Amino acid sequence: MMSSAKKDISATLPTVLASNNLVMTAKVFDWRKRKSWLASIRHYAGHVLTAEIREHLALARPKCWSDDLSWLPDSHDAVPEFVAALTGYYTHFKGFHGCRPLKLSSYYERGLIGQDSDALSNVFREIFADVPKENVESAINKFAERRDRERGKMWLVGSDAHLINDCGHYLIQGSEFLMALAANLSPANGEDYRFRLRNYGVPTVLEIDIPVELVPAEQHVEVAKMLLSEWGQLATRNHLGFGDIPPCYVVRSDIPRECIRGHYHPERIIDPHSGHRPYLNRLRTCDVCG
Ligand SMILES: [Zn+2]
Structure with missing residues (x-):
């Protein structure tokens, strides 16, 4: 599987600093x-x-x-x-987060910040700067309610193989919120705007050990x-x-940077938006690992 390309970091036994300053060994549910x-x-x-x-x-x-x-x-x-x-x-649940970030360094500096819909709306405005402004703003306004509902949320799943084989669109096209906005932009010249998101960022799987208390x-x-x-x-x-469907973790708070155990950029991702054909990712390094 894809995970073979990843460095084995499990050897570096994680420890967590408990609130009473006792160092205890992390036990990670994988x-x-x-x-x-x-x-x-x-x-x-x-x-x-x-x-x-x-x-x-x-x-x-x-x-x-x-x-x-x-x-x-x-x-x-x-x-x-x-x-x-x-x-x-x-002490932790191991979760995998699929994304297509422009830069990974911010994750390693600030941790994972829950969905910031205002920042995403600005990215959307930039990517679709050539589309009539009123169409762009109308798509953003249509999602105002969802924007508020999803603010600060983060989605992770218990298996990276599941992420790559069944939810590959997060890696190929990035944020679902951006995808939803793009899908609601009236198409011009037959362009499916969702595909334009494929020109930005690097398909990435982040491996996170989520502290149990951050999971609802x-x-x-x-x-x-x-x-x-x-x-x-x-x-x-x-x-x-009934198959191997991993647990899904929806975290509603920021995840500290020390919870990031690693990341990688898979070469082959199943593309649910192109008839489940494999998507070949040529971007195998980023600003952090490149
Ligand atoms: Zn990288």
Whole structure:
């Protein structure tokens, strides 16, 4: 996969400075390392997912869905207990952010700042400076509500392969907000304005260890349910086979620069806006790694 091109930075064991000034070792939940996190469950949640429950499941062999946990005995109490154990054990969730920035140095200097729609609107004005101004402003105004709703938000997913193979448009065309604006610009001379965004910036995958407390509580529950489902499928040997959809993390605050674990520029990206054909990226370095 693409990640082979990336430097292995996991060897540099991350440490975090706790608020009481004690240095503690970071424990990072990495969705891609299924075997590892399945094996860890008994270390932090053995009191919730007991041997008795596992034996019961092995006999009854229910379908262990993630969105309907009625298969788990006493799930009403067990789920919140599991969530507490999970977020007490892990200090970070590993997430990947796809983007097409003009410069990466600002990420390394200031961290990841949530979506700044005013700045994006200015970028939009620059890129489409040749388009009649009233059309550009009308597209921006149409998105005023969305602009307010999405201000400060950041989207990350638990697997870089998923980002490249299923959400490649973030890398190929950049910000979804810019794409939405471009899609709403009345086309002239048959130009699909979204494609113009491909001329700016470098397709990039950023690897971020997100502190657990920066991820909203309802997403802790979502991740916990996904883990419970996988654990249950293993315990019952009843695999549901609905593919490998990683968790999504929507962070509503800035992410400090020390959470950036690395980045790379994949060569081959699946392009959902061109019939899922591969998009060959020739920009393999940026202002930071070049
Ligand atoms: Zn780079």
